[in-house]
Amino acid sequence: MELQPIYIQILALVIFTIGLIVALSRRNIFFVLMGIELALNAVNLSFVGFAKTLPADMSVAGQIFPLFLIAVAAAEACVGLALVILIFRNRESVDSDNYSNMKG
């Protein structure tokens, strides 16, 4: 028994699924943001795991790209939390069901 790349992909899939469920089913707006972060983490892990299955000159891209993804996630968290603060000032609520203006 050695470490196989499929184990890494299965772990990334499990974490991505949990992140998707958190982002789509929780009502608290902070959990929605945390679910997105969890899914982005799983995508990073999948990139690195696939990069390790490639020969030398092709394995660079999969190990550079997570750095860009981490920076994009930082920008996303920054703007998303500013949006949460803005909405919280208007609605006094962190429940995403209270944010809808329209009926239905």
Added chain:
Amino acid sequence: MLALIYFVVLAAIAVVAALGVLFSKHPLYGGLSLVLTMLSLAGIYGLIGSPFIGVVQIMVYAGAIMMLLVFVISVLNAAKDSKTPMFDGVSIFVVIAALALAGLVGFALVLSPMGFDVTTLRGSVEMTSKNLFDTSKTGPGYFVLFEVLGLLLLSSMGAAVLMAKKRLSSEVSEEDHKEDK
């Protein structure tokens, strides 16, 4: 064999902490579980030979992003509706759909042959910096992406400051600015 043991331990910690995010009531506990997930994923990066990404993950993700998230959760903690139920009736369909998606993708993953390549490059600082800042004309050109990323971070910082600050012409009531420093 030893690598597999390390991987199983770290993966178990990561999955349990991710489930902790899903089932925790208060967002602060969810944020701390998320930090634990990110730390164990950083350990897995170091295990499979990309230590630089692991260090960046600890510094940027677990250090900066989650600190920001936990800070905002603590600032907005006075929300009166922290007692609302965690899930609602639609959630069960979401769970079923996400599990079906995971089953399909997992089926495709298990069928595909994969193996570690022995000539793969270790994601060290030298490899990362050599490829990231290769400004030669025949290089991969990641430095352009790097500049674009600087602009993206700058603009998102400006957008966040503009959105979250007090309104300049604010005669609106004072109590909705109490969370400002």
